[in-house]
Amino acid sequence: MSVLSPLLAAGRPALSHRPFPRAAVDEAVWRQAIAHLAAGEMTLLSVWGDAHQIHMALLEDEPQAIGVLTLPCPDGTYPAIGSAHPPAIRLERAIRDLFGYEPIGLPDPRGWLDHRDGTDYAFLPVTGEGLHQIPVGPVHAGIIEPGHFRFTCDGETVVRLEQRLGYVHKGVDELFMNAPLDRAARLACRVSGDSTVAYGIGFARAVESALAVSPPPRAIWLRALMAEMERIANHLGDFGAICNDASFTVILSHCAVMRERVLRAADAAFGHRSMMDRIIPGGVAVDLDADNRTAIAALATDIRTKFSDLTALYDRTASLQDRTVTTGILKPALAKQFGAGGHIGRASGRGFDARKYPGYAPYDALDFEVPVLTKGDVNARVWIRAREIGQSLTMIERILRDLPDGPIQMPIPRGSGEGMSLTEAFRGDVLIWLRLNAGQVERCHIRDASWFQWPLLEAVIEGNIVADFPLCNKSFNCSYSGHDL
Secondary structure: OOOHHHHHHOOEEOOOEEOOOEEEOOHHHHHHHHHHHHOOOOEEEEEEEEOOEEEEEEEEOOOOEEEEEEEEOOOOEEEOHHHOOHHHHHHHHHHHHHHOOEEEOOOOOOOOOOOOOOOOOOOOOOOOOOOEEEEEOOOOOOOOOOOEEEEEEEOOEEEEEEEEOOOOOOOHHHHHOOEEHHHHHHHHOOOOHHHHHHHHHHHHHHHHHHHOOOOOHHHHHHHHHHHHHHHHHHHHHHHHHHHHHOOOHHHHHHHHHHHHHHHHHHHHHHOOOOOOOOEEOOEEOOOOOHHHHHHHHHHHHHHHHHHHHHHHHHHOOHHHHHHHOOOOOOOHHHHHHOOOOHHHHHOOOOOOOOHHHHHOOOHHHOOOOOOOOOOOOHHHHHHHHHHHHHHHHHHHHHHHHHOOOOOOEOOOOOOOEEEEEEEEOOOOEEEEEEEEEOOEEEEEEEEOOHHHHHHHHHHHHOOOEHHHHHHHHHHHOOOOOOOOO
């Protein structure tokens, strides 16, 4: 029996919101939704601020349904979701920083994105005999974005890890406000550069939903081709980097070569190594010619063979297994509570994949499996990546074989409306919600999968040794930029 449908039915529907229903509700209904979340009957997809109101996107697993509840808050206050459902806490701390709305009952009063407190951030206290702290970051070695990690340890064992992020907060919400559609589309593609295709697809689909238009079939299939090439490139990079953090560099070297070949193939076919700005509302910006179609097919065949050898090497290397098996375990119950997506959720028993549900073309025509494991350790997250690479290679071969002919884009009308999309990036689901007014973006909210994954990294490192943090961290590979909006 649905719990989401009665909540939506109790409110005033927003008729211009597509494709999922949205309803303005009162405080009593809002509190009912919080109770359902706390009971594990729904999953929080996101919560965000708007003009004198708060929106909460919800997912119901059985029966499958997605909807948005909107609570007016003219006095700038609202009942905190995080008072009973911890996954909302960081999002609500961010809302307070960005909009000034006060979540009544939120257990953590500290700011999140706003760093005006300088170095006076109050980390949570930990008491116990013989404990010591290790501060790491925000500046790190190598080319990596900033984030602070505060370890409290008993000898080498981590008792608590607390993160402080927000160092690359860049005012994305405000930059979207009243932006022309073309500029907003470019901005979306730059939220998290390693997922530029997924963000481009998500933004385009939200716009197309708001305006009730559909791009040409060839454009939809080309989007999926780019998305799966992006997924393979990122998973190859992570697979090699995890092995490197376990001091097994040979796999890193081979993965780096294969990843580079994917990026060069993308550059040759679509004019950009990361395929940035190649997805546009209404279609795609570039077509695929016959020569590059043949080259990508040959590359997929070659990667399948070479990567199979690498996974076999990983599986029979005892020193690697010693570092990854039973390290950094994320329990399935916690993955479900936080709605963890991508390889993190799927390694811990949560098989959610936005390509399957709510689903979007052309994935409904592509026969693919979503790999799921339950051990929840670094090793499981490695194998989810490996199996997803295999699935993506199969989809690429199918796309290249069945790619329809025809135009690659259509004109977008200067209309108004609200649209929301859920798109599968390599890290997990990306939510994009927007409101258009005469062809301009009046308001846009973007939620990266990392919002619900970063807190889980704190949980999985507890009880492990400090030296295993790089392995746990890389096996997650959360986005700083996609989080620090």
